[in-house]
Amino acid sequence: MERKNAVKGVLWLLTGMALVLAVSRFSRGLGATTNLSDSQPWGFWISFDVISGVALAAGGFVMAAIVYIFRIEKFKGFVRAAVLTAFLGYIAVAIGLAFDLGLPWNIWHPMIYWQYRSVLFEVAMCVMLYLTVLGLEFAPVALEHKLARYRILQTIYRVLKTLTIPLVILGIMLSTLHQSSLGSLFVIMPYRVHPLWYSPGLMLPIQFFVSAVALGFMMVILEHYISAWIYKHKPRTDLLASLSIPAAGFILLYGAFRVGDLMSRGILPGAIDGSWQSWLFIFELLVSVGVPVLIVALPKLRKSGSGLFTAALFTVLGMILYRINISLVTMARWPGTSYFPSMVEIMVSVGIIAGLALVFMYFVENLQVFEETMKQGEPRELETAEEVLARTEEGRRPPRGVVTGTVSRFMERWFLNWEPFQKPKFFATTRTWFGNPLHDGIRRYSMLLVVAVAVTAAILPENAIFGFKYEPTPVAPARVQISDQGEMLLIDGNRNGEFVLMNHDTHKERNGGMDGCVNCHHMNFPDSQATACAACHADMFLPSSAFDHDRHQRHHDGNKGCILCHPKDKNPDNAKSCAACHQEMFPGVAETERVNFMASSYQDAMHGLCETCHQEQAVERNQPELGLCSQCHPALE
Amino acid sequence: MKSILTDVTKCIGCNLCVTACVEENGLGEHVPDWRRMNDGLGSNRWCSVLSVKGGRYVRKQCRHCLEAACVSACIVGALKKTPEGPVVYDPKLCMGCRYCMMACPYGIPRYNWEDVIHYIRKCTFCYDNRIEKGLEPACTEACPVEATIYGEREALLEEARRRIKDHPDRYINHIWGEREVGGTNVLYLSDVPLTMLGWAPKLSEQPPPELTWGVLKKVPFKFVGMGVLMGSIYWITGRRRQVALDEADRRIQQAKDNQAAGEPADDEKEQS
Numbered sequence: 037m038e039r040k041n042a043v044k045g046v047l048w049l050l051t052g053m054a055l056v057l058a059v060s061r062f063s064r065g066l067g068a069t070t071n072l073s074d075s076q077p078w079g080f081w082i083s084f085d086v087i088s089g090v091a092l093a094a095g096g097f098v099m100a101a102i103v104y105i106f107r108i109e110k111f112k113g114f115v116r117a118a119v120l121t122a123f124l125g126y127i128a129v130a131i132g133l134a135f136d137l138g139l140p141w142n143i144w145h146p147m148i149y150w151q152y153r154s155v156l157f158e159v160a161m162c163v164m165l166y167l168t169v170l171g172l173e174f175a176p177v178a179l180e181h182k183l184a185r186y187r188i189l190q191t192i193y194r195v196l197k198t199l200t201i202p203l204v205i206l207g208i209m210l211s212t213l214h215q216s217s218l219g220s221l222f223v224i225m226p227y228r229v230h231p232l233w234y235s236p237g238l239m240l241p242i243q244f245f246v247s248a249v250a251l252g253f254m255m256v257i258l259e260h261y262i263s264a265w266i267y268k269h270k271p272r273t274d275l276l277a278s279l280s281i282p283a284a285g286f287i288l289l290y291g292a293f294r295v296g297d298l299m300s301r302g303i304l305p306g307a308i309d310g311s312w313q314s315w316l317f318i319f320e321l322l323v324s325v326g327v328p329v330l331i332v333a334l335p336k337l338r339k340s341g342s343g344l345f346t347a348a349l350f351t352v353l354g355m356i357l358y359r360i361n362i363s364l365v366t367m368a369r370w371p372g373t374s375y376f377p378s379m380v381e382i383m384v385s386v387g388i389i390a391g392l393a394l395v396f397m398y399f400v401e402n403l404q405v406f407e408e409t410m411k412q413g414e415p416r417e418l419e420t421a422e423e424v425l426a427r428t429e430e431g432r433r434p435p436r437g438v439v440t441g442t443v444s445r446f447m448e449r450w451f452l453n454w455e456p457f458q459k460p461k462f463f464a465t466t467r468t469w470f471g472n473p474l475h476d477g478i479r480r481y482s483m484l485l486v487v488a489v490a491v492t493a494a495i496l497p498e499n500a501i502f503g504f505k506y507e508p509t510p511v512a513p514a515r516v517q518i519s520d521q522g523e524m525l526l527i528d529g530n531r532n533g534e535f536v537l538m539n540h541d542t543h544k545e546r547n548g549g550m551d552g553c554v555n556c557h558h559m560n561f562p563d564s565q566a567t568a569c570a571a572c573h574a575d576m577f578l579p580s581s582a583f584d585h586d587r588h589q590r591h592h593d594g595n596k597g598c599i600l601c602h603p604k605d606k607n608p609d610n611a612k613s614c615a616a617c618h619q620e621m622f623p624g625v626a627e628t629e630r631v632n633f634m635a636s637s638y639q640d641a642m643h644g645l646c647e648t649c650h651q652e653q654a655v656e657r658n659q660p661e662l663g664l665c666s667q668c669h670p671a672l673e
Numbered sequence: 674m675k676s677i678l679t680d681v682t683k684c685i686g687c688n689l690c691v692t693a694c695v696e697e698n699g700l701g702e703h704v705p706d707w708r709r710m711n712d713g714l715g716s717n718r719w720c721s722v723l724s725v726k727g728g729r730y731v732r733k734q735c736r737h738c739l740e741a742a743c744v745s746a747c748i749v750g751a752l753k754k755t756p757e758g759p760v761v762y763d764p765k766l767c768m769g770c771r772y773c774m775m776a777c778p779y780g781i782p783r784y785n786w787e788d789v790i791h792y793i794r795k796c797t798f799c800y801d802n803r804i805e806k807g808l809e810p811a812c813t814e815a816c817p818v819e820a821t822i823y824g825e826r827e828a829l830l831e832e833a834r835r836r837i838k839d840h841p842d843r844y845i846n847h848i849w850g851e852r853e854v855g856g857t858n859v860l861y862l863s864d865v866p867l868t869m870l871g872w873a874p875k876l877s878e879q880p881p882p883e884l885t886w887g888v889l890k891k892v893p894f895k896f897v898g899m900g901v902l903m904g905s906i907y908w909i910t911g912r913r914r915q916v917a918l919d920e921a922d923r924r925i926q927q928a929k930d931n932q933a934a935g936e937p938a939d940d941e942k943e944q945s
Contacts, residue, residue, distance in 0.1 A: 067786030073708040074715070074783050077771040105903050107910040138769020138784065138791025142749075145768050151750040155885055156772050158892060160748060205903045212899040213892060220888045224742055224776045224881045227872035241888060368872055370710040370780070504787040506704050577704040651687070660685050660818070665724070 040266050041480075044397060047390040048481045052488025054387020057380045060500040061135055068504040069380040075370040080377035083364040085132025085385050087218055088356045089125055090163065091248045095259065096122025096170060097211040098252030100204045110275060116177055116405045117263065118256050123170040124392040126163060131388050155220045162214035169207045172196060177403050212245060219244030222362060230366035231303055232317045239297045246290045247324070247355050253283030254328070254351040261345045263400065273341045280344055284332035287351060291325035313366055320361055324354020380500055383492070509576040511638045513568030516540070527569065527642065536668050538646075546649075573638035582635040583614070674739075674758035674858055675804060676826035677813055678833055679732050681863035682843060683820035686722055686730035693815030694720050697799060708786045716785035716794040720812055727865040732821060734812070735760065735781045735796035736850060736857035738880070743773035743782055745882035751793075758826070758858045759798030767793060778854050778881060779871050798858075826858060833862050855880030 061069045072079045099118035102108050134140040146160040178184065179193040196203075219240035222229050226236065234240070257276045264271040298304045307314050328347040337343035369375065399405055499505055512528040515535065522541035544550075574580040592600055601612045636644070646668060654663035661667060691713075694700070700717040712733055713721025720734035741760050744752045751766035752773055769791050774782045782795045799810040808814075813823040822829070833848045849861035853876040861867055868874040 063789065065786070065789035066784075066791055067708060067788070072784075072786065073710075074774070074780075074786075075710050077774040077784060101903065105907045105910070107914060136770075138771070139767060140769075142766075142768035145749040145766060149749040149751075149766055151747055153745045153882065153886065153889065154748045154772070155889060156746065156748040156770065158889065201907065205900060205907070208903050209896050209900045213896055216895070217892070220885065221772075223888055224746055224885045226881070226884065227778050227876065228775065236884060238888060238891070370712070372711060373707070503789070506706055506787075509705075660687075663685065663687050665686060 039268065040397065043266050044394065044481065045484050047394045047397075048484045049488045050383075050387050050390035051394065052387075052485040053492040054384050054391065055485075056489050056492040056496070057384050057387065057500070058135070060496060061380060061384065062140075064500060064503045066136075066138065068499040068502075069378065071375055071378040071381065073373060073375070075373040076364075076367070076375040078363060078367075079136075079375060080364070080381045080385060081132050081136040083360045084356070085388065086129050086136070087221075087363055088359045089129040089132060090218060091215065091244070091251050091355060091359060092255055092352070093122040093125025093129070094211065094215060094248040094252030095255040096125075096173075096252075097204075097208050098249055099256055100173070101208050104201060104204045105208070111279065113272070113406065114256055114260065114275075114279075116174075117259060117400075118252075119170060119173050120177070120396060120399055120405055121255065121259055123167070123174050124396055126167045126170060128388050128392050129163065130167070132385065135384055155217050155224070159214045159217045159221065162210045162217070166207060166210040166214065169203055169210060172199070173203050173207065177399075177405065180404055181402065211248075215248040216241035216245040218359075225367075228368040229362060230313050230368075232298065232307055232313055233362040233366055235297050235301070239293065243290060243293050243297075246286055246293060247358060250283050250286035250290055250351060251355045253279055253286065254348040257283075257344060257348040258352055261341070261348070263406070266397070267400070269406070271341055273339065273344060276344055277339050280332045280338060280347060283351070284329050284347075287325055287329055291321060291329075294321065294325075316361060316365065320354060320357050322354075323350050324358055328354070379495075379497065506578060508574075508578065510574070511570045511576050513570045536642075538668075569638055569641060572635040573641045574635075576638050579634040579637050579640075674826040675798070675823070676737075676758065676829045676858045676860060677734075677798075677810065677821055677823055678829040678860045678862065679821040680836070681729050681731055681820075681861060681865065681867070683818055684722070684730040684732065685818055685820070686724060687817065688722050689815045689817060690732060690812035690821060691718065691720055691722060693811040694718075694796075697802065697811035698797070706787075709783070710780065714781070714783060716783045716787075716792075719794070719796040723869065725865060725869060729863070729865050731861075731863070731867060731870070732812075733870060734859060735798070736779055736854075736859045737796075737798055738854055739856040739858065740854075740880035740882050742776040742778060742854070742881035745885060746772045746776035748772060755800060757800070757804055759800040759804060760795075761797050761800045762793055762795065764792050769793070776881065778873075778876055826860075829860055833860060836862060852878045854878070855883075 057069070066072055070079060070081075095118040099111065099115045103112050103115050130143075134143060137143060146157055147164070151157050176193055176196050179189055179196070184190070184193070219242075222234065223236065223240055226234060235243075257279060260276060261271055263269070295304070298307060307317050327350040331337045331343050331347035331350075334343075338347070364375070514528075515526040517524045517526055522539060525538040525540050526535035527538055528535050572580075572582040588601070589595075589597060591597070598606060602610065603612075604610055635641070650667065651663045654660050695703075695718070698719065700719065703715055703718045705711070706715075709715040712723060714733060720732055723731045723733055725731050737758055737760050741752070741754055744754050744760060748770055749766045749768060751763045751768075752760060753763065754760050769784075771782075771784060771793070773793060774780075774784065782793045784791055785794055798804060799808075803810055809823040813821050816822075822832075824832075830848065830851060833851075837844045837846055837848075844862055844864055845866065849863065849867050849870070850857035850859055853871075855878065861870075866874075
């Protein structure tokens with residue numbers, strides 16, 4: 037299999053997974069699909085997709101500035117790819133945001149309902165405008181395609197070409213604003229952001245902007261190496277090495293701002309005090325500043341492809357880490373709560389990137405995105421059968437090395453030679469291909485998509501399928517204790533092993549002696565002297581069914597027994613009443629009409645029994661302490 | 674400005690304010706869940722009574738700040754400060770971005786995570802159903818011991834100062850909400866420190882919106898400045914290129930002239 041097709045296959049798989057998760061998120065809501073909470077309202081989607089995503093798309097304005105404003109034209113070959121990456125990156129941001137918003141159909145509201153005192157408003161407006169500018173910057177590339185040969189489109193093409201410089205300058209202005217304003221978002225949270233990351237005033241926006249510029253350079257390098265690997269181009273390490281020098285400059289500037297800011301506010305000792313935040317801070321600076329600057333500073337490493345790739349990768353990871361740290365990891369949370377993104381959150385983020393990577397590959401293969409490597413207008417010569425076969429053989433030669441060789445031979449033998457994946461055969465005499473239709477790209481990728489959809493649907497967590505459900509909080513059955521005060525009932529009110537005392541004798545007295553038993557013991561199960569409240573009130577907070585359908589079904593030999601209770605239709609409304617079989621359970625109660633009634637929750641039942649009387653008595657006897665929770669919950673004292 | 678003064682020393686923790694709030698606003702069932710902070714507040718509990726150390730009960734609710742962080746953070750103006758004081762929410766404008774939840778120094782706005790369509794929920798000071806009709810909020814009306822009372826902010830501050838003056842041994846000499854984050858409309862008197870109400874034990878007196886505005890007011894200068902900078906660099910690089918091209922043209926022309934005159938070109942002259 038060709039490398040780019042393998043990559044596309046993986047991307048289709050990931051996209052398919054995200055499609056299922058999208059259905060789940062929009063039909064079941066955020067509570068059912070994410071791990072977000074009142075304590076952590078902004079999660080992975082905001083930190084990674086939006087705040088990091090915008091910065092990862094900074095390559096567009098950085099490269100445009102270098103080539104069109106500073107007129108360093110040897111880098112012209114990188115501009116189109118950088119602008120396309122930026123354009124798709126901002127679309128990814130918009131899609132990620134739509135997943136995260138509670139009311140995504142109101143995403144256009146900032147355009148109408150202005151609230152210019154909100155930083156987020158400024159970010160939203162700039163991102164929307166800049167997305168338009170990027171679209172206009174990239175449109176000429178699309179209009180060069182032979183399908184766009186209509187006169188009107190060509191007129192637009194010429195207009196856009198003449199507008200290049202104003203568009204580039206406008207793009208840089210908008211980028212400066214929103215790249216820095218993403219940092220200003222956190223200025224309003226001085227109590228939530230950790231002091232090692234928080235800084236009042238203009239420091240946060242400056243750090244965000246400078247790191248975004250550095251990230252822009254390094255993203256161009258990283259993206260060039262990745263597409264060179266996929267399309268088997270020779271990477272232009274010579275050019276990229278000279279691009280990495282200003283990048284390192286900006287990284288150093290960023291590092292200086294980070295450390296200098298801490299020093300000027302006198303909290304630099306906090307960075308080495310051994311708390312986990314200080315280790316994280318050091319690790320982050322090492323990844324984002326230390327390693328890349330070191331590599332770029334050494335000419336030998338800088339001029340080698342792998343060295344430069346490593347530097348770019350570390351910068352990108354480090355700057356993403358910075359953004360995730362400030363917006364997620366070090367953010368203050370309510371004590372006892374924690375956050376880790378759910379499978380849905382991670383897979384959706386990955387899927388959005390995968391889907392847009394497919395769009396990127398489509399553009400690269402159909403438009404002139406890499407100006408230097410693809411020549412326009414040259415008709416592709418027809419290959420002879422021998423050439424095709426030679427090329428195919430070349431592509432199929434197993435890689436060397438023990439592990440990769442074994443794996444690829446295994447794949448070759450058991451997987452690729454499996455009929456749907458077999459290569460079609462070329463018949464030179466008729467110049468036609470014969471073979472399994474599954475080899476056709478669309479069919480192969482749609483099959484992968486279907487597989488992805490099926491697999492994801494199968495492994496979805498329960499909540500993501502059936503909607504939000506509270507986790508049941510079980511209670512322990514009541515215990516009876518005989519003490520010198522009489523019979524005391526111990527009730528685990530807080531379901532933490534701390535029992536509430538209930539004087540059984542006084543309750544019996546107050547309920548009218550032996551006649552009042554049924555008030556509490558309304559269901560006398562066989563051999564049960566004092567049915568635990570939890571037998572019916574099965575959850576601390578949720579109402580629950582007192583009727584155990586499964587148990588009855590098992591007792592009556594499974595489906596054979598249905599008819600014993602359901603003479604006609606099988607629904608709860610026409611089922612036999614409990615008392616029809618269990619008279620002994622309802623002393624003094626003639627008939628219980630329905631079996632599907634919901635017993636009130638444990639807390640409601642208990643509080644309903646005690647609280648009303650307690651509060652009445654508190655007023656009547658003028659003893660307010662009777663109404664206090666601590667009257668029955670001594671732990672609250 | 675309408676305000677609420679809660680005297681922690683008087684509260685008996687009976688939760689009648691919570692019950693009244695639930696009935697007044699039709700809030701329904703509340704199931705504690707890990708998605709909610711364990712302070713009793715949630716999308717359908719807009720006030721709660723915390724049991725704190727020292728045997729005291731503290732009522733937690735929205736503080737209706739004078740300069741509210743949530744109002745300044747809201748991207749579409751769905752959260753508004755009304756002239757009477759309450760901070761109210763318009764679900765029709767909201768897009769559910771949760772920036773208000775992040776911005777609030779007290780962690781008050783909550784989200785109905787359990788539903789499919791998500792809105793911000795928080796105490797409205799009973800603005801729509803009571804304040805506009807000239808009534809007092811349900812919670813203060815329900816309080817059996819007048820631990821939480823309703824009135825004009827200035828009058829309540831006077832009352833609070835009077836209580837501290839009359840019983841200096843009974844209270845900590847501080848009115849919570851008088852100055853923190855620029856002042857709030859919900860004030861507290863207490864004999865135990867109320868550090869548990871905010872995200873930090875001590876909140877500064879500077880309103881959070883001021884922090885943001887200090888950055889935001891520089892935005893137009895940033896915008897224009899970057900434009901001017903890029904425009905001038907473009908002009909300078911263009912000019913330098915033009916000069917270089919002119920110079921090259923001039924040399925070529927000179928070389929041609931020299932050749933025409935039968936003299937060796939500049940380069941050859943230098944070599945010789």
